[in-house]
Amino acid sequence: MPRRRAGPVRITHSGPVSNMPSPRLNDKRWSIDLEKRIQEEHYADEEVYSKRYGFNPDSGKEIFVIDTPPPYPSGTWHIGAVAQYSMIDVIARSQRLLGKEVKFPWGVDRNGINVEFTVEKNTKRKMKTYDRAEFLKLCEETIEEFTQSMRNTARRVGLSMDFANEYLTDAPNYRMVTQTIFTELFKRGAIVEDLRPNIYDPVEGTTIADAEVERLQRRTKLVDVKWRTEDGEELIISTTRPELICACGIVVVHPDDERYQHLIGKKAMLPIPVEGREISVEIATHPSVKSEFGSGILMVCSFGDQNDVAVFRELGLTPFQAIDLDGCMTDIAGPFASMKVSEARKAVIEYLESEDKIYQIVEKEQEVPVSERGKNPVEIILLKEWYVRQTHMQDRISELSDEIEFHPPRNKQFLLDWMENISIDWPISRRRWYHTEIPIWYADNGSKIICAPSGMYVQPWCQSPPDNSEVLDRETREVLGTYSELKKDLNDIVGEEKVFDTWMDSSNSNLFVSGYLNDMDTFEKAFPTAIRPQGKEIVRTWLYYTLLKSALLLDKPGFKHVWIDGLGMDPWGRKMSKSLGNGIDADSVLECGAGGRTGSWRVKGPDKSVQLKANKIGSECFRLWKACDAQVGDDFQINPEEIEAKYFGVLTKLFNVARFASQFENPEHLDTVPADLSVEDRWILAEFASTMEKVEKGWAELDIYTATQALKTFGTGVLPSHWLEMSKSRLYDDDINAAWTIHRIVRDLMAALSPVCPFFTHHISNTLYGESAVDVREFPVRTPNDDELRALTNAIEEFNGATWRTKKESGLSLNAPISGIEIPDELSEFKSILTQMHKLE
RNA sequence: GGGCCCGUGGUCUAGCGGUUAUGACACCUCGCUUACACCGAGUUGAUCGUGGGUUCGAUUCCCACCGGGCCCA
Known part of the structure; x- marks a missing residue:
């Protein structure tokens, strides 16, 4: 099955080409090189750029501040994220088109442990072996290199952000806001210091929050240890953490477990030597014990896991500190003290074996909690840290978030689900360096x-x-x-x-970009921030913490709108990841087709690797795909072949319509509707009016899909297929009204589409009308509507279709004359134009 | 183990209680026609994951199951 023609057949027209007017759009077709040329011009002149896209709080227009997610620079930018940003740009541009004063900031999130890791890796030296100031300098230099490549990609995908006023979360003006808010909340008692069990990464030497823990599958040894009661009865207790026996506070069984009723209240002797604590623990009951797991007897160690913490708290036991800040066993571990946790585990197992206290050891797949950034197994350790109090705020945040409009509404569920799970306060202090200082x-x-x-x-x-x-x-x-x-x-x-958790910085982004502390006059007008656009994967961190902050500080919802998009997935609907080998690099898609180079991607599928190929994509096609292919909010699959196949043709089509129009002179007064338009012009203008109504509504409601679909359907459907076919000969005959109609439509269509395809529409409108579609700051005035004419659209399409079909079935070419076709009565007004169009005899 | 989301022609997708179930791509057939062969026109193709229920009526609401995904334990 040949998918493409082997070689295009070149057609030479014998018609009178020489006296044809020449199109003012010189390029024969839309291309990636043309796109890049326009793009470079667009970003080159900073003054023009700032005038176009800068923010003027005193313009008197309604202020619309976008709390852009500041990306974290780390080498390559995920293509799914780039797609999301391009849709945020569509929001920014469409709001400008509707006449809002848009602030679309460009920020970069640069605080955090990632850059510390990068520096450690590059220099093969651990952070804490450095002088602090020296290390910070290295971090700053490293993060700056990564930042530069993101600035480039941001422009390549056409983002209309305020690059001249870039904000960096590690800059003094940003960190000042974080620190000032901290102080304010501390004075009010919303932030407290306390000694509490914390999740701790012993390798990196820092506390982390719940939201930063992830789970990895690892093989671990499940050790069945023989314990004895005070009166000598043998008990088998399974554990994956035998080194924590020294921190055991109690042994529990399920209250309904009949096998062990006689043990309740007795003492169990610890099977290993300990130091500075009693050598036995009580046996009690607890409903959380799973009787079918192992022997059904559980040892509860202080800080073994979250459940242990809960049991200790519930039973009012005093916790033991078994592990210190360096990840070593403390003195209570007796002979095992000062060993690393993993060494101690081995040593304890050896000891137990030598004492014949092991019943069996089973290798088992287990999920181990590790730190998201370092992938190190985490421990729970009692530490004095700073906390933002949050457990008492859930009802209030919930009330405040009812005032926020979510897009799509169902994605609010991610927030509600997370809030349901919150049971402890948010620890915000970290023992790291490249962060905002407390x-x-x-x-x-x-x-x-x-x-x-x-x-x-x-x-x-x-x-x-x-x-x-x-x-x-x-x-x-x-x-x-x-x-x-x-x-x-x-x-x-x-x-x-100590320093702050980076979310402590990120969660003021809405305050910062709205002018908090830096420009309080603007802040009064701009808060709650108009919109928070973000991915669903960071609802529990970024969105939640931001809402918490805004609630604590101002008792207000942080936003008017929250827009939550899905994740970019591979062509099979799986998450893209390095380990799966199914990633697609953003730059390669944006550059696909530049300089005639094709793009090719080797992507690992569930069964086998596939080779994907595309000839041209670029930013305009990429954006059009994301805008048009599916409603926002669900995960979306990224397949470059599909992007090209489905959407490059749309650009070609629209370009050709505009190029065709560009052969005909512009009528003088495009804003004044001529009085003597013919019926087909009034008809298409009515169709256009209805399309533009949908588009304007779509932009106003942040419904990118509906707006773009409407434009695509009109611009590649009824306009070229029906009206243009009808009106060609009038245009060639210099009919001024036909020219007015096509130019009015093309001009306004470009403006309406400019949020999605800014460079494409900029180029066309600039060339044809001397003014750029991206500079339009008022949605185009609707052309006259006429419901009666619009009601004929189906009949027109059906009549044309039927006539074409008849010609085809009779073996006639489409422009051949034909006789015997009757125009239906309802189309009597169109009789002459249809007769001419189809050469009816 | 728990929660949430998704399951519509070969592929992607619209749909939010009544539609001849939307559109695009692919497939097939035809066509060199003064914008466009990177094109145009026209066909084919879906018992809307499965099974129950609610309803006069279910792709749409509810329940169960199956499959995929995400998040959390």
Whole structure:
């Protein structure tokens, strides 16, 4: 089955080509090279660019601030994310088209552990072996390199962001906002310090939050250990963590488990030696025990896992600290103290074997909680950390989020589900470096806290407190005075060394881009931020934490709209990942077709690898695909072959319609509808009016799919297939009304489509009309509608179709004269034009 | 193990209680026609995952199951 012609047959027309007017669109067709040329021009002149896409809070227009997700720079940008950003750009451009004053900021999220890892990897040296200032400098240089490639890709996909006012989350003006909000919330008691069990990554030496834990399948040993009760009865207890026996606080069985009723209340002797604690524990009942698992007897260790923590809390047991901050066993482990956790596990197993205290060891697949960033098994450790109180806020956040419009509405569920699961406060302090510093100092043996003043970025690990800092009592948070007043009496001033979780920064992005602290006049007008566009995978972090912050700080919903898109998946609907080998690089798709180079991708499928090939895609086709192919909100499959096959032809079609139009002179007054339009012109203008009504509504409701579909259907359907076929000869005969109609439609169509295909429409409208579609700041005025004419559309299409079919069946070419065809009565107004069009005799 | 989402011609997709079930791509047939062969016209092709229920009526609502995905334990 040949899919393509082996070689295109070149057609030479014998008609009178020489006296044809020449099209003002020089290029014969839309191409990726043309696209790139236009794009480069577009971004080259910064002054023109800023005038076009900059933000002027005093324009008097309705302000529409987009809380763009600041991407985290890390080498390559995921194609699914790039597709999402292109749709955010469609929102920005369509809101401008509707006359809003749009702020579409370009921010880069640069804080965090990723860049620290990169520097460690590049220099083969652990962070904590560096001087802190030296390490921060290396991080900054490294992140800047990655940032540059993202800036390029952002332009290549056509984002109309305010690049001149780029914000960086690691810059002083951004970190200042994070620090000031922290101080405010601390003074109000919304942020507290406490000694609590925390999830801890011993390899990286830092606390992490619930949201940062993921699970990996690993093979582990399930060890059945022989314990004895105080009166000598043998018990088998299964565990994957024998090294934690030293931290065992209680042994439990299910209350209904008849096998073990006689044990309840007795003592179980720990099977390994311990130091500094009693050598036996009580046997009790707990409903969380699964009787069918192992022997049905469970040892509960302080901080073995989250369930253990819950049992300890419930039964009021005092926890033991078995693991220290370096991931080593503490003194209570007796002979195993100071060993790394994994060494201790081996040593304990050896000891138990030598003592004949092992019943059996089974290798087992188990899910191990690891840190998302470092993939290290995490431990639960009791630590003094900073927390944002959140458990008491769930009802209020829920109420506030009812004021937010979600797109699509069903994706709100991701937020509600996550909020259901929240049971502990949010630990925000981290023992890392390339993050925003916690802006406090301790004094007088830690009994007083010095808080940095509002509006200032500070680095307490290397700076003294500024004079206008405030001094507070650490317990009561009572303000005692300013630092300058009190400093002569303060002793042992120590700067906090810990930093914030990066979500503590990211969760003020809406406040920051709306002007909070930096431009409070604008903020008053712009908050709640118009829209938060984001992927569904970060609802539980970015969206949730942002709503929490806005609720705590201002008791307001953070946004008017939240727009949640799905994830970009591979052609089989699976998540793209390095390990599956099914990733598709964004730049390769955007560059596909440039300089005549084809794109090819080897992608691993579920059964075998496939080779995907495409000749031309580029940003306009890519954007059109994402806008047109499916409703926003569900996961979407990315297949370059399909993108090209389904959507490049749409561009070609529209380009040719415009190119055809460009042979005919522009009528002078495109805004004034001529009084003597013929019926077919009034008909197509009515169709166009109805299309534009759908489009305007679509843009207003952030319904990209409906708006783009309407444009595509009209622009590649009824306009060229029916009206243009009807009107060709009138156009060649210099009919001024036909020319007015085609130009009015092309001009307005370009404006309406400009949010999706900015460079394509910019080029066409600039060439034909001397003004760019991307500069239109008011949705085009509707052409006259006429329901009666529009009601004839089906009849027209059917009549044309039937006539073409008849010609085909009679073996006639489509432009051959034909006799014996009757025009139906309802189309009597169209009689002469249809007769002419089909050469009816 | 729990939660959520999805399952529509070969492929992708629209649909939100009544439609001859939308559109695109692919397939097939025909066509060199003064925008476009990277084209045009025309066909073929779907018991809307399966089984129950609610309803006068279900692709649409409910339940169960099967399959896929995501998130969480």
